[in-house]
Amino acid sequence: MLNTYSPDRSNIIEFNRSPQNLHLESSLQDLSLFDLQVDINQKGIILTQLFESDSTIPGVILMNGKQFIGMISQRRFFERMSRPYARELFLGRSLHVFYNVAKMELLLLPGNTPVVEAAQQAIRRSPHHIYEPIVVQISPNQYQVLDVQQLLIAQSCIHQLATELLRQKTQAQLIQTEKLASLGQMLAGVSHEIRNPVACIIGNLQCLSDYYQDLMGLLETYEQEFPQASPSIKDYKEQIDFGLIQQDLPEVLDSINLSSERLIHLVNSLRGFSRTDSSKPEKVDLNYCLExxxxxxxxxxxxxxxxxxxxxxxxxxxxxxNQLSQVFINIISNAIDALEDISQEHPHLAKITITTEIRDCSEGEKQTLKIETDSPQIPLLYHSDYFEPARSPHSNCDCKTEPSNSLPCCISIRIADNGPGIPPAILDRIFETFFTTKTPEKGTGLGLSISHQIITDKHRGQLNVTSQVGRGTEFEILLPIL
Known part of the structure; x- marks a missing residue:
C-alpha cells in the first residue's frame, strides 16, 4: 500500500492489462486492475500530478493508514477542477476536503464476483454514476480500481465465448442428430433384411417339425413290420445314437423356433423405434413400450x-x-451407467426396479398435469377392470385429503436403481440441455433434456427425480389418464 505518492510510475502497479485467458466463470480479479492507493491526508495537488501523468488511470483508492476510505475517479476529479476557483480551493488542501465535496455513490464488489454479474450491476447504476470506476476488494485490506470500459470489454469477450460454445454444442447436436437419423434409416433397412430370412426360418420350422413327425412315424411302422433289425441297422443306430436323436431333435426344433420368435420380436421393436411417430397421438400400452x-x-x-x-x-x-420408448431407453441407460461399477464388482447387488401403477395425484400434480378436479376422472375408453386393485402401498401420493371414492387420475412409471446417487448440486441441473457428467464418448447431455421435453410438452406429463448419495436414484414419470 502506498501511503505517500510521488509521480514516479514505479508507484503504479497494474496487471492483466488486457483481458486474456478469460472463460465463462471469470471474475473481476482476472481483469485489468489498477493498484493505486493514496493517503487521504495528502494534498489535492497529488491527484493532479498523478492523473496528468497517465490519462488511462481510472481512479485512485483513498486510504487512511490501513483503513479504506473511498475512491476518486479521474473523470470526477477533472470535472470538479474545471469549476471556478476549484484549483485554489482544493489543490493546496488535504484530500479530505475534496472527497467530502465530490463524494458519490460507490460500487464496491468482491474480487471473486463473476464478470457478467458485475457488468449487470454496473449498468444498472444511475446515469450519473454509470461511467464511474468500480472498486474491487481483493483481500480485507487490499482494494483496486477497475475501469468500466475494461469490464464491458471483458463481458463482451465472455459473451462471444458463450456464443461460440453454444454454436459448437449446437453443431455437435446437429451432427449427432444426423448420425442418429442415418442410424435409424440404416436400422430400419437392416431390420427389414433380417425380418425376411427370419420369417422364412419360422415358416420352414413348422414344415421341418411335420417332416420329423412323419419320419418318426415311418420308422415306427418299419419297426412294427420288421421287429428284427439286421446287424448293420443296429450298428448304425448305435453309431448315430438314435435314441438321443429321437429325444433331442424336438427340443432343438423348439429352441430354434423360440429363438426365431425372439429375433422377430427384436426386429419389430427396432423397426418401431426407428420409424417416425405419426403427427397424431395413438393408443399406447406403456407396459409394452417398457418391454x-x-x-x-x-x-x-x-x-x-x-x-x-x-x-x-x-x-x-x-x-x-416411439418418443415414450426413447424416454424409457434414456432413463434405463442412465441407470445402467450408474450401476456399471457395482455390476462388475458385485453383480448380485446391482438392481434396477421398474414399477408401473395408477395412483392419486396431489393438487400440485393435478395442476401440472392439467387435470380438472371437478371433471369426470375416467373416460369411457378405460375399462373399470384397470382400477379394481387398491392403490399401491408404495405410491408416493402426497394428497392432503383422505382418498375419496373417485378413481385414480394418473399413471406412474418409476425406474429406480441402487447406484451411487446424484449429488444435490448436480441434481438441480440434470434436465439442462448439454449438461452431463459423462465423457463425450458416453454422453452428450441431451438424453434427460429431451426426455423431459417429451414428457412435459408432448404428453402433458411430469418427470420427477429423487436421489440420495450412496443409496440410488429414482425417476418417476407421471402421465394423466384423461
Missing part, C-alpha cells in the same frame, strides 16, 4: 444386473409410442 425398451437394451442389462419388474394393471393412453 420393447428392455428388449433393445437386453444386451447391456444381462451383464450383471438384477432387473425387477413390477408391472401394474394400467390403462392405455394416447401418445407417441
Amino acid at each position: 420393447n425398451a428392455l428388449l433393445i437394451l437386453k444386451n447391456r442389462i444381462k451383464k450383471g444386473f438384477n432387473l425387477v419388474k413390477n408391472y401394474g394393471k394400467i390403462p392405455p393412453i394416447y401418445g407417441y409410442p
Whole structure:
C-alpha cells in the first residue's frame, strides 16, 4: 500500500492489462486492475500530478493508514477542477476536503464476483454514476480500481465465448442428430433384411417339425413290420445314437423356433423405434413400450444386473409410442451407467426396479398435469377392470385429503436403481440441455433434456427425480389418464 505518492510510475502497479485467458466463470480479479492507493491526508495537488501523468488511470483508492476510505475517479476529479476557483480551493488542501465535496455513490464488489454479474450491476447504476470506476476488494485490506470500459470489454469477450460454445454444442447436436437419423434409416433397412430370412426360418420350422413327425412315424411302422433289425441297422443306430436323436431333435426344433420368435420380436421393436411417430397421438400400452425398451437394451442389462419388474394393471393412453420408448431407453441407460461399477464388482447387488401403477395425484400434480378436479376422472375408453386393485402401498401420493371414492387420475412409471446417487448440486441441473457428467464418448447431455421435453410438452406429463448419495436414484414419470 502506498501511503505517500510521488509521480514516479514505479508507484503504479497494474496487471492483466488486457483481458486474456478469460472463460465463462471469470471474475473481476482476472481483469485489468489498477493498484493505486493514496493517503487521504495528502494534498489535492497529488491527484493532479498523478492523473496528468497517465490519462488511462481510472481512479485512485483513498486510504487512511490501513483503513479504506473511498475512491476518486479521474473523470470526477477533472470535472470538479474545471469549476471556478476549484484549483485554489482544493489543490493546496488535504484530500479530505475534496472527497467530502465530490463524494458519490460507490460500487464496491468482491474480487471473486463473476464478470457478467458485475457488468449487470454496473449498468444498472444511475446515469450519473454509470461511467464511474468500480472498486474491487481483493483481500480485507487490499482494494483496486477497475475501469468500466475494461469490464464491458471483458463481458463482451465472455459473451462471444458463450456464443461460440453454444454454436459448437449446437453443431455437435446437429451432427449427432444426423448420425442418429442415418442410424435409424440404416436400422430400419437392416431390420427389414433380417425380418425376411427370419420369417422364412419360422415358416420352414413348422414344415421341418411335420417332416420329423412323419419320419418318426415311418420308422415306427418299419419297426412294427420288421421287429428284427439286421446287424448293420443296429450298428448304425448305435453309431448315430438314435435314441438321443429321437429325444433331442424336438427340443432343438423348439429352441430354434423360440429363438426365431425372439429375433422377430427384436426386429419389430427396432423397426418401431426407428420409424417416425405419426403427427397424431395413438393408443399406447406403456407396459409394452417398457418391454420393447428392455428388449433393445437386453444386451447391456444381462451383464450383471438384477432387473425387477413390477408391472401394474394400467390403462392405455394416447401418445407417441416411439418418443415414450426413447424416454424409457434414456432413463434405463442412465441407470445402467450408474450401476456399471457395482455390476462388475458385485453383480448380485446391482438392481434396477421398474414399477408401473395408477395412483392419486396431489393438487400440485393435478395442476401440472392439467387435470380438472371437478371433471369426470375416467373416460369411457378405460375399462373399470384397470382400477379394481387398491392403490399401491408404495405410491408416493402426497394428497392432503383422505382418498375419496373417485378413481385414480394418473399413471406412474418409476425406474429406480441402487447406484451411487446424484449429488444435490448436480441434481438441480440434470434436465439442462448439454449438461452431463459423462465423457463425450458416453454422453452428450441431451438424453434427460429431451426426455423431459417429451414428457412435459408432448404428453402433458411430469418427470420427477429423487436421489440420495450412496443409496440410488429414482425417476418417476407421471402421465394423466384423461
